[in-house]
Amino acid sequence: MAYDAGYGGRDYGGGYDDSYDDRPEFRDGFRDLQPPEPGFDSTNYVPDVVKSFVVYLYRHIREKNVYEIHQMYEGSFQKLSERLFKQSYWPAVEMIAPYVENDHVFCLLYKEMWFRHLYARLQPTLEQRCDSWDNYCNLFQVILHGNVNMQLPNQWLWDMVDEFIYQFQSFCQYRAKLKQRTDHELALLKQVDEVSSGQPLAHCLHILYSGDID
DSSP, X not given: OOSOSOBTTBOOOOOOOGGGGGSXXXXXXXXXXXXXXXXXXXXXXXXXXXXXXXXXHHHHHHTTOHHHHHHIIIIIHHHHHHHHOTTSOOOOHHHHGGGGTTOHXXXXXXHHHHHXXXXXXXXXXXXXXXXXXXXXXXHHHHHHHSOOOOOOOHHHHHHHHHHHHHHHHHHHHHHHOGGGOOHHHHHHHTTOHHHHHTHHHHHHHHHHHHTOOO
């Protein structure tokens, strides 16, 4: 996966070395960048190196360059997370969308990484848990049933399934602690029965197991 072990009880193996500083997406002076100051809203600011990252990743996905996609997913994303977003959010998808032609599928993939980073490094709110669930449902709808000619590294695909299951388990544990929830959270929980039922996840796993992919 894309992170070191020890964040949120999840094992994000992988790792990187200084050779990643010489990758094309880091040519805009990566070494001089500093993490944002505490309290800075990182969701509304896109550093140049992040712009380069999403532009290169988008290009490689369109060109089906699986090797480079894997390098960026396993190495570059992890390095940027460690250097710039160790205890903060990545930029919001709305902020990076213009750099990737507002591509719907790419934005789903970016949000998949965005939410996984959130779960690993920070503490998701109930709204963010639900948004991540919706994103996984939409992403697997595209992967399993969409007419999209796309190739992704096997590791990333496996991580998606693994994280989808983990986040469902995390949501069930969250929902079980009702006494710790605010009135707002309790009201929202009543509206998200689909998450707690796990039906989209069961449907996805069934299709993957049976091999009945469109």
